[in-house]
Amino acid sequence: MSVIIGIKAKGAVYDTQSAEELGLEGEPIYFDNSEDSLAIMRHTCAHLMAEAIKSLYPEAQFFVGPVVEEGFYYDFRIAKKIGEEDLAAIESKMKEIAKKGEKVVKYHLKREEAIVKFQNDDLKQAVISRIPLGDGTLSIYSQGDFEDLCRGPHLPTLKLLNAFKLTKIAGAYLGGDEKAEMLTRIYGIAFADKESLNTYLRQLEEAKKRDHRKVGMEMELFTFDEEIGAGLPIWLPKGARLRRNLENLLTQALIERGYEPVRGPEILKSAVWKTSGHYANYGENMYFTTIDEVEYGIKPMNCVGHIKVYQSALRSYRELPLRFYEYGVVHRHEKSGVLHGLLRVREFTQDDAHIFCRPSQIASEVKNIIDFTQKIMNAFDFTYEMEISTRPEKSIGSDAVWEEATEALKSALNECGIAYKIDEGGGAFYGPKIDIKITDAIGRKWQCGTVQIDMNLPERFDLAYTDENNTAQQPVMIHRAILGSFERFVAILTEHFGGEFPFFVAPTQVIIIPINEAQNAYARELRNMLLKVGVYAEIEDKNETLNKRIRNAEKQRVPMIAVLGAKEMEERKVAVRNRRTKEQSEISFDDFIQLNKEKMREVSF
Incomplete structure (x- = not known):
């Protein structure tokens, strides 16, 4: 049996030292690749890395070293500039230290004692200042010659660590404050065994090949420009076509499901953001400006605009549910350090919708959304899971309203037979939500769509409808949002398929290659007919060899290549190369058009 490295009690994870000092009993956590075990070993591995850095660079000072989704990191200050080439030496020192099997020891100091102990270390003073004053006693974990302020949990000994890897180095602002000092940050990963580590590293290499920033540049989908600003993507023609294909599929599905298109302004007076609660609870993520001495907020969400659509007329129970959708452009203030291609931007477009309904209609509406979601996920071969996020600390509304809304979501998922996890405190400030997390082709999980039940904004804006008894009721x-945003979804889609997009959304579906100028007119006829049936085609007629033009078409990851020679033109045929199946065939002009029409209809949401 594996070594016990901690226990789980009352929903929290404790290492063996903490459990013993607190007299806790609970579910044992074994040294394996379970989520709780990985958290303990990765936290310890962060401290192992810090010890190695301190050994190699004695002047190094350390800030924080938490566990994160991609493993762990440590932020530290160092006089010497270090880079990727230095990671191997740090990793080698880590292995050397781990083999010694140093024990990890926890002890406590009073806050005043800790301040004195670290009086010559301003980074440690910064850490202490962030610890709530109610914590009069601070814990410290020590191993060999290294120790640090830490709440844990940690392994009992470093000897257990034998499958780890440092993955990258970056800069990080102290405490995430862009105005503060830039520290060095090193990321790493750890597992219970080398086989799992090697599997992860192979996945990491595959992820680098599929990186949407690299593939997007190669395919000319989008770009960024420092003259315009960070986090503000520019969509190039091919990327815009990809988005348009997604929008067209969504629009048809939305219309069939009874949604109505609406559009709200992108800038609204701050007074409405104060009414909604965004000003107090989300203001730090918004951009504001003043017009005619009145403050306005650029919308970070589309909900207030849709509320105003609802308020534009008196509403009856006979109209409900009302479903409004908008591909709404929103802006959010993201710190420069977290911007990441299309995955994290400052301007994005949500596939947003708001449904106004009676309480008795919640379950059926949520079930319809789940059905819609499943069709979209299946169309792209995504596996996915759902998670209910409950009330966060910073929120509005009564406990009773939150409880009712949370139970409505649970009930809907239970009725659909969908297993789900609970993310305590992860809800929006105005209501609980279902988060849709998809798993891509190489096993990574992504947060995309969301379904949120809101009984607070209708109350704040005094929304009403007239019921059967001619009495005003609150909807x-x-x-x-199912995709979440077109930007994020395109990034995920690009990495999921490595740029090999399905035919029905590919930015260019067919490249036509006339063998020589004599077939140019025939190529234009074929392209025009494809465009008429909604298939985007390009003609590759550069003054280059046929083989080179075919290679260029393949590099564009286009699904289908049509080669036209004298024989094809004379017989009104098309020589077809299916890039994905690697199959070649020859079919008639009309059959080729019909084939493309059918491929465009292969998927519907």
Whole structure:
């Protein structure tokens, strides 16, 4: 049996030292690749890395070293500039230290004692200042010659660590404050065994090949320009076509499901953001400006605009549910350090919708959204899971309203037979939500869509409808985005398929290659007919060899290549190369058009 490295009690994870000092009993955590075990070993591995850095660079000072989704990191200050080439030496020192099997020891100091102990270390003073004053006693974990302020949990000994890897080095602002000092940050990963580590590293290499920033540049989908600003993507023609294909599929599905298109302004007076609660609870993520001495906020969400659509007329129970959708452009203030290609930007477009319904209609509406979601996920061969996020600390509304809304989401998922996890405190400030997390082709999980039940904004804006008894009632508002945003979804889609997009959304579906100038007119006829049936085609007629033009077409990851020679033109045929199946065939002009029409209809949401 594996070594016990901690226990789980009352939903929290404790290492063996903490459990013993607190007299806790609970579910044992073994040294394996379970989520709780990985958290303990990766936290310890962060401290192992810090000890190695301190050994190699004695002047190094350390800030924080948490566990994160991609493993762990440590932020530290160092006089010497270090880079990727230095990671191997740090990693080698880590292995050397781990083999010694140093024990990890926990002890406590009073806050005042800790301040004195670290009086010559301003980074440690910064850490202490961030610890709530109620914590009069601070814990310290020590191993060999290294120790640090830390709440844990940690392994009992470093000897257990034998499958780890340092993955990258970056800069990080102290405490995430862009105005503060830039520290050095090193990321790493750890597993219970080398086989799992090697599997992860192979996945990491595959991820680098599929990186949407690299593939997007190669395919000319999008770009960024420092003259315009960080986090503000520019969509190039091919990327815009990809988005348009997604929008067209979504629009048809939305219309069939009874959604109505609406559009709200992108800038609204701050007074409405104060009414909604965004000003107090989300203001740090918004951009504001002043017009005619009145403050306005650029919208970070589309919900207030849709509320105003609802308020534009008196509403009856006979109209409900009302479903409004908008491909709404929103802006959010993201720190420069977290911007990441299309995955994290400052301007993006949500596939947003808001449903206004009666409480009795919540379950059926959520079930319809889940059905819609499943069709979209299946169309792209995504596996996915769902998670209910509950009330966060910073929120609005009564406990009773939150409880009712949370139970409505649980009930809907239970009725659909969908297993789900609970993310305590992860809800929006105005209501609980279902988060849709998809798993891509190489096993990574991504947060995309969301379904949120909101009984607070209808109350704040005094929304009403007239019921069967001619009495005013308050509707429920359901916030819903399935892709999340077109930017994020395109990034995920690009990495999932490595740029090999399915035919029905590919930015260029067919490249036509006339063998020589004599077939140019025939190529234009074929392209024009494809465009008429909604298939985007390009003609590759550069003054280059046929083989080179075919290679260029393949590099563009286009699904289908049509080669036209004298024989094809004379017989009104098309020589077809299916890039994905690697199959070649020859079919008639009309059959080729019909084939493309059918491929465009292969998927519907």
